[in-house]
Amino acid sequence: MARAVDRVYAHIRDxxxxxxxxxxxxxxxxxxxxxxxxxxxxxxxxxxxLEMEGLxxxxxxxxxxxxxxxxEDLEEIxxxxxxxxxxxxxxxxSRIAGKDIDRLEELSGLMEDAASGPRPQLDxxxxxxxxxxxxxxxxxxxxxxxxxxxxxxxxxxxxxxxxRYSPADLERSGAHHRDLIAALRAGDAVWxxxxxxxxxxxxxxxxxxxxxxxxxxxxxxxxxxDERGR
Numbered sequence: 001m002a003r004a005v006d007r008v009y010a011h012i013r014d015x016x017x018x019x020x021x022x023x024x025x026x027x028x029x030x031x032x033x034x035x036x037x038x039x040x041x042x043x044x045x046x047x048x049x050l051e052m053e054g055l056x057x058x059x060x061x062x063x064x065x066x067x068x069x070x071x072e073d074l075e076e077i078x079x080x081x082x083x084x085x086x087x088x089x090x091x092x093x094s095r096i097a098g099k100d101i102d103r104l105e106e107l108s109g110l111m112e113d114a115a116s117g118p119r120p121q122l123d124x125x126x127x128x129x130x131x132x133x134x135x136x137x138x139x140x141x142x143x144x145x146x147x148x149x150x151x152x153x154x155x156x157x158x159x160x161x162x163x164r165y166s167p168a169d170l171e172r173s174g175a176h177h178r179d180l181i182a183a184l185r186a187g188d189a190v191w192x193x194x195x196x197x198x199x200x201x202x203x204x205x206x207x208x209x210x211x212x213x214x215x216x217x218x219x220x221x222x223x224x225x226d227e228r229g230r
Contacts, residue, residue, distance in 0.1 A: 023068035078204035092139035
């Protein structure tokens with residue numbers, strides 16, 4: 001049963017992230033069961049897990065659908081993420097192993113390389129960034145904090161946040177990563193907390209600016225036509 005649930009979960013989550021299941025799309029239990037060659041029980045369990053992670057909304061008597069976020073939703077989610085990620089960075093400062101800091105350093109360099117040039121590899125940046133933050137969260141050594149973060153860390157993947165970044169936004173993000181590594185090497189919890197807050201706040205600003213009804217020019221305007229289609 002566990003394998004079936006994992007398979008169904010991966011199918012739905014991957015479909016949401018790659019846009020196969022767009023915001024508001026109905027997720028019928030029968031259709032998904034057929035697609036994944038599973039019974040409806042693991043489909044229900046997978047949908048409940050995705051609901052806890054904030055990707056799916058299950059409505060009484062109406063079934064499940066992919067969440068559609070308003071600007072207010074996004075602002076609230078990023079504010080929660082900022083608080084939780086900063087707490088994770090603060091805890092990690094006194095707990096993270098030297099080898100993990102070395103890996104963060106390596107990932108930072110790889111992200112900067114992927115983000116440079118006339119055609120940045122933004123999907124690779126997102127993948128490396130996910131590993132970077134996962135290391136910090138793991139170093140925090142708090143299962144409760146990890147569980148709470150699970151409900152807010154999926155959103156940047158779904159919204160393909162890095163595809164909304166201008167070159168200056170990418171450069172600033174890289175600078176935040178370098179500052180966070182320095183804070184962790186120094187074992188300075190206050191510094192790590194401050195850098196992470198700035199990092200997530202800047203990401204929130206880019207996302208909100210890129211929305212059609214955002215407060216200013218969309219950051220997505222800096223992305224070329226090929227990137228828009230991704």
